[in-house]
Amino acid sequence: MIKGISCLAKACSWLAVVVTLGAVMLFLGFLGAKGLNTFNLTLFFGQTPPWEAITGHLPVWHGIWPACVGTVVLVLLSSLLAIPLGLASGIYLAQYASGSWKSWFSLAVELLAGIPSIVMGLFGFALILFLRKTLAPQANTCLLLSAVCLALLVLPYLIVMTQTALEAIPGELRLVGLSLGFNPWQNLVHVLLPLAGRGILSGVILAVGRAAEDTAVILLTGVVANAGLPAGILDKYEALPFQIFYLAAEARSEGELAQGFGAALILLILTGALFLGAYYLQSTFSRTWDQKKLII
């Protein structure tokens, strides 16, 4: 009887893996089949000569290059805002907070995690309306506003992953640095954070992925279909997820629809590249930590 259950459980687990992998493969295959044949310079730059488009000398019409740049800038900017804040909050929750402060703060983080992205977009939009009526009549939806709202959206991933990674370090290991006479800060920087590095990286990857793909937030906070390369963080911009949405919804020809698939594939590759970048950073960091030679 028990053997039968165990066999069944094994079969179910296998099935789950096969279904999941199958779904991913099917998805990638579909996207590849539809999108790969659109991969050429026209997809990116339209009719504009590539070099002039890249340097921004000539505007790009019917190409996704400005959207690629917009997404990269947007993700970098929101990471820049969210990562330090998320890490610091996670460290606070894991190391310093106690009692009712900790439960209040944790509750706030959970609430933030539960906010749908469209609501976050509305928040950004309302914020601009508020600013226009009060402090800054010139304020308008822009790249910076989107980045701030996205940062708020991904903040909970960073906080929770950092906190979990730090709290997962076994008890005695947290005492070792202190028992040697490290002060709490040295213990954190030289022992705890490096040990929690892998978990923190997972949070960063999740956050970056989420920031790159979100459409609802940027829809209400500054993205447009045609803006060219972002001129500054206070200007409108283009972004890949919105471009895909726009192309899919408003496609007037087979060619434009195919361009949408191409853009989707590019977004996937871009996110993958960002993940690899984050992974590479982390492994370089832990390697230098492994063979720390600066002191010997």
Next chain:
Amino acid sequence: MGPKETDNLEPTARVAGLYVGFAGRGVLHDLTAEFYRGRLAVILGRSGSGKTTFLRALNRLNECFPGSETRGLINLKLQGEWRDIYGDIVPLTELRRRVGMVFQTPHLLPISIASNLALPVKLVLGLPRGEIPSRVEWALKEAHLWEEVQDRLDAPAHTLSGGQQQRLCLARLLALEPEILLLDEPTASLDFRSSLKVEELLLSLKDRYTIIAVSHSLSQARRLADEALILRDGSIVQRLSREDLQAPDTLQTLLDEIF
């Protein structure tokens, strides 16, 4: 071993009326003891009798846990001066490097062998960069490890065997110039042969450091201890000299009563 020498030795650590509790629940009660440099003390007792808590009272590590409460007197002779470690203003970092601790399992950082020593030396002592390699070498020699690792100082520390890792932990302490060594079942995770090596090392260190070791093994206590303190329910119930420990009938009584 020579005759009993307590009479002409001066203690280096005095504990009187020590109470330690966590969240109102007492772990140690009215504990009084003295320790000497040159007389290795082994604390024996069942698990849960407060052995680890006692060691952690001596370097104030209990305070890292929420709800801890410590009362009573702990005086340690550090750099020739008596210090009341809970009363005087001894900086915690200074106290903890003078009163080094080895844990049950070797907790090394996932960095190279040399860096495991160099990092604390740099952070805690602030030695100039040029002096660090010689300090590392000195500490490894002191811990009888130099011969085994001198060719692979840059190898990750976890490539060492369990016994070597534990001796590296000791070397890490010694590099910080401690005066008192607290050993919390230092051979608990080691095989017999590696345990003997660690014991041999401890015996060679005992004349220069005050060593207080917790052990779960009576036979280890008989090999190591100049004095054994039996802890039960948070109090010391018996003190045994080396001679007492060697006597066969004590062994039987101890086995029956304590374990």
